[in-house]
Amino acid sequence: MMSDTHINAAGLDFQALNKKIRQTAGDIQIEGCCGQRYIGAGQSGRTITIHGTPGNALGAYMDGAVIVVRGNAQDAVGDTMNDGRIIVHGNAGDALGYGIRGGAIYIRGGAGYRTGIHMKEYQEKKPVIVVGGRAGSFLGEYMAGGLIIVLGIGAEGDVPVGNFTGTGMHGGAIYIRSSVQPTCLPAQVTLEEALPEDKRAIAAPVAEYAGLFGADADELLSGTFYLLRPNAKNPYHTLYAAHLR
Amino acid sequence: MGVWGGVYPEYEIARNADRCVVCRVCERQCANEAHEYIPEINKMAADDAKCVNCHRCVALCPTRALKIVKSGNTYKENMNWTEKTINEIYKQADTGGVLLSSMGNPEPYPIYFDKLTLNASQVTNPSIDPLREPMETRIFLGAKPNAIERDENGKLKNNLPPQLKLTMPMMFAAMSYGAISYNAHESLARAAEELGVFYNTGEGGLHEDFYRYGKNTIVQVASGRFGVHKEYLNAGMAVEIKMGQGAKPGIGGHLPGAKIVADVSRTRMIPEGADAISPAPHHDIYSIEDLRQLVYSLKETTEYQKPVIVKIAAVHNVAAIASGIARSGADIIALDGFRGGTGAAPTRIRDCVGIPIELALAGVDTRLREEGIRDRVSIVASGGIRSSTDIFKAIALGADCVYLGTAALMALGCHLCRSCQAGKCNWGIATQTPELVKRLNPNIGYKRLVNLMRAWQHEIEEMMGGMGINSIEALKGNRLALRGVGLNEKELAILGVKHAGE
Numbered sequence: 125m126m127s128d129t130h131i132n133a134a135g136l137d138f139q140a141l142n143k144k145i146r147q148t149a150g151d152i153q154i155e156g157c158c159g160q161r162y163i164g165a166g167q168s169g170r171t172i173t174i175h176g177t178p179g180n181a182l183g184a185y186m187d188g189a190v191i192v193v194r195g196n197a198q199d200a201v202g203d204t205m206n207d208g209r210i211i212v213h214g215n216a217g218d219a220l221g222y223g224i225r226g227g228a229i230y231i232r233g234g235a236g237y238r239t240g241i242h243m244k245e246y247q248e249k250k251p252v253i254v255v256g257g258r259a260g261s262f263l264g265e266y267m268a269g270g271l272i273i274v275l276g277i278g279a280e281g282d283v284p285v286g287n288f289t290g291t292g293m294h295g296g297a298i299y300i301r302s303s304v305q306p307t308c309l310p311a312q313v314t315l316e317e318a319l320p321e322d323k324r325a326i327a328a329p330v331a332e333y334a335g336l337f338g339a340d341a342d343e344l345l346s347g348t349f350y351l352l353r354p355n356a357k358n359p360y361h362t363l364y365a366a367h368l369r
Numbered sequence: 370m371g372v373w374g375g376v377y378p379e380y381e382i383a384r385n386a387d388r389c390v391v392c393r394v395c396e397r398q399c400a401n402e403a404h405e406y407i408p409e410i411n412k413m414a415a416d417d418a419k420c421v422n423c424h425r426c427v428a429l430c431p432t433r434a435l436k437i438v439k440s441g442n443t444y445k446e447n448m449n450w451t452e453k454t455i456n457e458i459y460k461q462a463d464t465g466g467v468l469l470s471s472m473g474n475p476e477p478y479p480i481y482f483d484k485l486t487l488n489a490s491q492v493t494n495p496s497i498d499p500l501r502e503p504m505e506t507r508i509f510l511g512a513k514p515n516a517i518e519r520d521e522n523g524k525l526k527n528n529l530p531p532q533l534k535l536t537m538p539m540m541f542a543a544m545s546y547g548a549i550s551y552n553a554h555e556s557l558a559r560a561a562e563e564l565g566v567f568y569n570t571g572e573g574g575l576h577e578d579f580y581r582y583g584k585n586t587i588v589q590v591a592s593g594r595f596g597v598h599k600e601y602l603n604a605g606m607a608v609e610i611k612m613g614q615g616a617k618p619g620i621g622g623h624l625p626g627a628k629i630v631a632d633v634s635r636t637r638m639i640p641e642g643a644d645a646i647s648p649a650p651h652h653d654i655y656s657i658e659d660l661r662q663l664v665y666s667l668k669e670t671t672e673y674q675k676p677v678i679v680k681i682a683a684v685h686n687v688a689a690i691a692s693g694i695a696r697s698g699a700d701i702i703a704l705d706g707f708r709g710g711t712g713a714a715p716t717r718i719r720d721c722v723g724i725p726i727e728l729a730l731a732g733v734d735t736r737l738r739e740e741g742i743r744d745r746v747s748i749v750a751s752g753g754i755r756s757s758t759d760i761f762k763a764i765a766l767g768a769d770c771v772y773l774g775t776a777a778l779m780a781l782g783c784h785l786c787r788s789c790q791a792g793k794c795n796w797g798i799a800t801q802t803p804e805l806v807k808r809l810n811p812n813i814g815y816k817r818l819v820n821l822m823r824a825w826q827h828e829i830e831e832m833m834g835g836m837g838i839n840s841i842e843a844l845k846g847n848r849l850a851l852r853g854v855g856l857n858e859k860e861l862a863i864l865g866v867k868h869a870g871e
Binding site: 166184247367 | 457460461463464465466467468469470590592593594597598599600602634638639640643644646648652653662663665666669670672715716788790791
């Protein structure tokens, strides 16, 4: 196996670092990362391992690469990602997976506000976001497709998501592992306790999460999950009156 | 309220029985089914309530037997409760719906373009004959460097950021595939190629057939991120971030599932029949710093090869907002005035939100000059540009270029019936119905666009020549080229022009 190329990010601004990444072929390890933005933007066909804390918009428009973060990530991870995998061995900030269309994002810990906004799916592309801990308010707002799983590890006995989950949701599904029923939900979603057959849809990603971060998949899956789905595919079609003026 | 339901039709289909030969063309051409053949009497009949006044039947009637007239039905006259207001109340009481309209604001606001006149040379500064002398209408859009840089050998360093090169200061405005048809997009793309300008994908992705027009394409990224991926971002010559639209500032987009047919679904990369909802804001942009993040994520993904345009609606604080955009790393600002068109917008928003492009443009140009950052960005003006003189005046007020939306669609056959949202465009423009789309022949459509743009280019050359200038560069921001007629002092101050006679 070819060994990874190491890049020391210390003292490099984001433009210099990202240029170096683009000019280096194959898999790479970035050491000493400290807030540089846009790492892995648009990248495909390689693995980028990051030691430290990457800055905002990690893996934006990514198209098939794998990013592993040995630390925390900041805001806008995987913005408009088309394909690939982002694995964060820590927490992630706000607006995680905005407009994501394909691929998977695994966050070991929690994620901030507005996770998975306007996530969508298309043909064989069905993106997955798994958040191990808690997720903030406005989770899955305007969600049009794909799968969000919040495992709530460390939040037992509490609802692991904030308010207004799924506002404007018109596709996809959100699974929340919680012994307490989530409240403060908008009119556009239906809430039900996931049945064993519903849980089959999340068995693979939960197993993946467990494998990546050393958790017990069976134990996680044996918990109570609440399933949020949109109650209409076309939520706004009755809102308007044609006015030919 | 009434046995026929709804409100009395505003327009009436007038058929001259002496001329009508009952060929039934009108019946076949009307997707709204306003015309009907009555076999018992071998005559045509019409239902005015179904007519949207698109003039398709008028234009195709071989004997010119048809015209559309105001129905003339009147409520008791009232300057406060006008027919329009009364009808709107009845309609909303009937349906409980938000009024939805299309195209640009039709209300009688002042049109400042029409209150500005142009200068010409007399005696002291000779005019130039554009038929004899070279006239430069070529422009470059993009950030310009502050200073010349030299390397250690004293040689000039190329520190010019990426530029868009245009043969004339006009582009086709963002209109998505979905809002308009495949044939409309093909017409725009081919015209842009032939003319050496750009068309804009709008927020609908880029159809696979149109990647070959990439050298004349601007790709758009909006809040729904439909069809946005790396290949798309690199397919055109510039990337436009849509923050707002003049027809509906502060409002998102909603392409109903019925218009997401197979081909549109592939281009937008969403399932067939699913609503395409573009949220009102970008939910990752709450500040100029956040905008900068999106600008640079696009620049990183396109490796700094493409200028980034930020398009905003002209709203009250537009000058301050533009100043922030100029500092965000954007290369070009597109300002869309409140007369800009749309495929669908809530009527109240379209008609009441935003400000005229003339005032917005002058205000932004002034502000950026005062702050010494005008060269950091180019300005593209849009939203109600109707003629070469509007373009000319916009440039004199500070624009580098204009976007043409409505005018371009009119070249393709649009008759401004303002019913785009219904998806039954009889001219094959704002529809996805195959039998309607095929009515727009791109071979003819693109030539009509080229005709219009070339004609306007010639007119611009004539006006420049008359002024004794020979390049667009010399006109840009040259407000001495303008005089106001019938404008008050405040308006003149904002526009930065003198009154006629001064």
